[in-house]
Amino acid sequence: MSIDKTEDLILNMGPQHPSMHGLFRMVVHLEGETVTEIDPKIGYLHRGIEKLAESRTYTQFIPYTDRLDYLASPHNNWAYVQTVEKLMGVEIPERAEYLRVIFGELSRIASHQVMIASTALDIAGWTAWSYAFRDRERILDMYEMTAGSRLTVNIMRIGGMSAEPPAEFWPALKSFLDDTPEMLEEYYGVFLGNEIAQGRLKNVGILSKELAQSLSITGPVLRGSGVQYDLRRAEPYSIYDRFDFDIPVRYGCDSYDRTMIRMDEIKESIKIIKQAVRDIPEGPIMAKVPKVIKPPVGEVYHRVENPKGELGFYIVSDGSTKPSRVRIRPGTFVNLQMLPIVAKGWKIQDVVAIFATLDAVLGEVDK
Amino acid sequence: MENKELLKQRVEELAGKVNGEVEEILGAIILKIQAPYIIETLTAAKSFADVPCDFLHDLAGLDLGDHFEVVYQLTSWNGPQRLRVKASVDRENPVIDSATRIWQGADFLEREAFDMFGIQFKGHPNLKRIYMWDDFEGYPLRKDYVTEPIELRNLVRQRKEGE
Numbered sequence: 001m002s003i004d005k006t007e008d009l010i011l012n013m014g015p016q017h018p019s020m021h022g023l024f025r026m027v028v029h030l031e032g033e034t035v036t037e038i039d040p041k042i043g044y045l046h047r048g049i050e051k052l053a054e055s056r057t058y059t060q061f062i063p064y065t066d067r068l069d070y071l072a073s074p075h076n077n078w079a080y081v082q083t084v085e086k087l088m089g090v091e092i093p094e095r096a097e098y099l100r101v102i103f104g105e106l107s108r109i110a111s112h113q114v115m116i117a118s119t120a121l122d123i124a125g126w127t128a129w130s131y132a133f134r135d136r137e138r139i140l141d142m143y144e145m146t147a148g149s150r151l152t153v154n155i156m157r158i159g160g161m162s163a164e165p166p167a168e169f170w171p172a173l174k175s176f177l178d179d180t181p182e183m184l185e186e187y188y189g190v191f192l193g194n195e196i197a198q199g200r201l202k203n204v205g206i207l208s209k210e211l212a213q214s215l216s217i218t219g220p221v222l223r224g225s226g227v228q229y230d231l232r233r234a235e236p237y238s239i240y241d242r243f244d245f246d247i248p249v250r251y252g253c254d255s256y257d258r259t260m261i262r263m264d265e266i267k268e269s270i271k272i273i274k275q276a277v278r279d280i281p282e283g284p285i286m287a288k289v290p291k292v293i294k295p296p297v298g299e300v301y302h303r304v305e306n307p308k309g310e311l312g313f314y315i316v317s318d319g320s321t322k323p324s325r326v327r328i329r330p331g332t333f334v335n336l337q338m339l340p341i342v343a344k345g346w347k348i349q350d351v352v353a354i355f356a357t358l359d360a361v362l363g364e365v366d367k
Numbered sequence: 368m369e370n371k372e373l374l375k376q377r378v379e380e381l382a383g384k385v386n387g388e389v390e391e392i393l394g395a396i397i398l399k400i401q402a403p404y405i406i407e408t409l410t411a412a413k414s415f416a417d418v419p420c421d422f423l424h425d426l427a428g429l430d431l432g433d434h435f436e437v438v439y440q441l442t443s444w445n446g447p448q449r450l451r452v453k454a455s456v457d458r459e460n461p462v463i464d465s466a467t468r469i470w471q472g473a474d475f476l477e478r479e480a481f482d483m484f485g486i487q488f489k490g491h492p493n494l495k496r497i498y499m500w501d502d503f504e505g506y507p508l509r510k511d512y513v514t515e516p517i518e519l520r521n522l523v524r525q526r527k528e529g530e
Contacts, residue, residue, distance in 0.1 A: 043498035050483075051507055051514070086393065213444060216423050216472030227444070235447060300393050301440050301451065303424065312425050314438065325508075327438075329425040337475050366498065 008036070011348070015044045019122045019352045022362030026339075026351075033347050038340040042333075045366035053326035058084055058293040059158060061326065066152035068330060069364040071114050072107040072307045074100075074143075077156035082237065083302040083313040084158050087295045092287045096160035097239045098280040102173070103143075103155055104238075105269040105276075109180075110139040111307035112220075112262040115359040119259055120191045122356040123200045123349075128191035135183050138176050145169055158293055160286035173277065180270050184263055192260060201256035205342045205354035208253060217335050219309030220265060221358060224258035226251040231305040242279070245271045258357040265307075294321055308332050308359050330364040371396070374418045374448045381411050397451045402463040405437075405454045409469050412441055418448045423466065426476035428484035430510045434458050435484055439466070456486055465491040483508035 014025035023044035029037035049068070053061050065080045066073040078100055085092065113132040120128035140150040146165045147153040155162055191197050207217070212225040222229060228249040232240040248264030250257035297319040303312035309331020316325040335358055343351045375389070378398050382389050385404040390397040400408055412420040420441035429436040439452040456463050465488035466473040477488040478497040485506040488494055496503060505512055 043500070046498040048507060051512075211471075213422070214471045216470060229444060298392050301395065301425070310424070312440065314425065314427060314440070316429065325429055327425070327427040327429075329427070329440075333475060333479075334472060337472060 015041075019355065020362075021118065021355075021360055024355075024360065024362050024365070026355075028348065028351065030348065035343055035346055035348060035351055038343050038351070040336060040339055042336070042362070042365055045362045047367065049367045050326055050328060053323055055322065057321045058295070058323060061323075062157070063152070063154045066154050067363055068328065068367065069111070069306060069308060069311070069332070069361045070151055071361055072111040073152050074103040074107040074155050075111075075304065075306050076311065077154065078104055078238075079302065079304040079306065079311045079313055081156045081158050082304065083300055083315050084293065084295065086302050087298060087300045087315055087317060088158075088289075088293070090159055090287055090289055092160050093284045094281050095283040096285045096287070098276050099161050099165070099285060100156060100238060101240070101243075101276045102273055102280075103146075103153075105273045106139050106142065106173075108269050108307040109266050110136050111359075112266050113139075115262050115308075115356075116187055116191065116259065118359075119201075119353070119356040120197070122352050123197060125191050125194070125197060128187060131183075131186050131190055135179075138172070142169060142172055142176070145172070157286065159289035160284070164285055170277070173273070177270055177274060177277075180266065184266060187263065192256075192263065198256060200349075200353055201259060201357070202252075202254055204255045204350050205346065205357070206253050207258075207338055207342050211338070211341065215334070215337050215341075217309070217338060218331050219306065219335065220261045221258055221309065221335050221338070223247070223249050224261040224357075225253045231303060231310060237302075237304055240272075243272050243275050255353050255357040262359075292321055294319070303329070306331050308361065308364070309335050311364075328367055330367065332358065332360040333365045333367075336360055336365060370418060370447055374415070374420075374450065377415045377418060378412075378450060381408065381415075384411075395449060395451055397453060399453045399455065402437075402454050402456045405452075405466070406464045406469070408452055408454075409439065409441075409466055412450060412452065413469060418446060419443055420448055420450045423470040423472055423476075426466065426473055426480060428480040428486055428508065429453075430484065430508065432510065435461055435486060437463055437480060437486060461486040462489055463487070464489050465494075467491055482506070485509070 009030040011028045014020040015023040025041040027039040049064050065076040068076045113136040117129040117132035143153045144150050146163050147155045207225050209226045212222050228247050230247040233247050245268045250261050295317045299316040301314045303310050311331055312329035314327035315323050318324040343354050379389055385400050385408050387398050387400040422442045422444050424442050425440040427438050429438055435456040437454045441450045477491055480486050482496040482498050
């Protein structure tokens with residue numbers, strides 16, 4: 001009896017599995033422990049948000065955008081309201097722009113903290129998980145004191161912001177910003193500087209620059225593959241052209257660099273928030289927009305740099321109070337295409353690490 | 368903006384070759400073509416001199432009542448140029464060539480457009496439903512899709528023989 005070839009094994013991972021970040025299922029073909037083929041199955045969280053948009057008014061749709069990437073809900077609101085504002089030609093007050101930047105960047109930090117935590121957890125690093133989640137809690141507290149909710153905050157409106165942050169928000173923000181360098185050191189010490197973590201992540205799941213560009217990959221995954229492309233610099237939306245910050249880029253193309261790039265981005269977000277807090281003017285937070293939002297006939301495509309990839313909205317208006325079509329281009333849905341290509345030939349535990357560094361949130365993938 | 372004028376010039380040259388129309392809505396350049404010209408258009412746009420549109424950002428279906436449109440949002444890795452290509456597809460027989468040969472990233476996006484609108488992408492390596500289950504009937508994002516109340520919906524899928 002020959003033993004050099006084992007029988008092919010088909011293993012079903014998910015949809016309910018701790019490493020699947022929500023409801024994701026993949027059918028993994030194995031030879032021994034080596035992956036020969038991956039068939040990703042998505043749609044377990046599909047709620048038909050694009051169809052729901054067609055029967056709701058423009059304002060009513062804002063809370064639905066919270067449910068896309070629920071780890072960075074202010075950013076989704078931002079992408080949507082900016083698209084509608086572009087369609088209507090609304091100019092929003094300066095103070096609202098600054099507040100949007102502050103909340104957008106806070107949500108980027110929170111999202112990256114969850115990514116670092118869950119990557120650690122997926123490769124069995126329980127300790128790092130609790131550190132990152134402890135610190136994220138402070139951002140959620142800041143959401144709560146401003147908007148009243150912690151996860152799906154629904155903080156932006158067409159024409160500005162829903163609420164002015166209370167007096168206790170600013171000291172909380174300052175102390176959070178002062179503590180972040182120490183937090184990052186802790187994450188590095190307990191997780192990314194750890195030899196076992198590095199052994200699990202370094203040189204695992206190589207995504208080359210050419211493949212990343214051909215697959216339309218965006219966000220930190222792209223920048224971890226050596227492409228210095230960030231919409232905040234390539235096509236500055238909102239007021240990002242006023243801030244001084246760098247676009248971090250890493251050339252390792254592996255899971256480790258895809259994780260480290262998030263640490264670099266947190267540092268840049270802190271820089272941006274500090275400048276925004278310094279420069280924020282007094283004034284109103286809502287522009288004068290009509291009570292009934294009725295954009296003119298037309299269509300618009302707008303995209304923003306979400307923490308996980310570029311989020312695009314394509315809205316077609318027929319001149320009524322409800323959109324004729326809302327198309328959502330979720331970043332992680334497109335990024336997910338790399339998984340079957342990149343994970344081929346790796347061991348099954350590496351597939352979990354590669355999937356973790358993609359940082360897919362199934363609310364966004366499945367819409 | 369110099370870049371935009373240059374792009375517009377290139378798009379107009381291309382429009383002559385593929386029987387297209389150039390439009391501008393809210394500052395965005397839109398090239399409207401018929402479905403059979405899509406591969407020629409996308410290949411040409413990808414290698415425009417000086418203003419290449421080499422980044423397929425999005426691909427989506429659109430139901431316009433009497434026909435469908437497949438909307439391609441093209442942009443670039445190295446410049447601010449943006450182009451929207453709209454290919455008109457027949458409603459009765461919605462077939463268009465797949466862009467996966469030009470960009471691998473069109474894979475999931477085309478599967479989604481197939482799932483939601485029933486548009487067939489010729490040459491796609493794995494054209495299956497992506498969000499809905501395989502034996503789901505109908506195409507949800509078409510305007511004539513009937514969204515029945517939940518009480519009337521058969522929530523439990525009937526088991527087939529041998530399952």
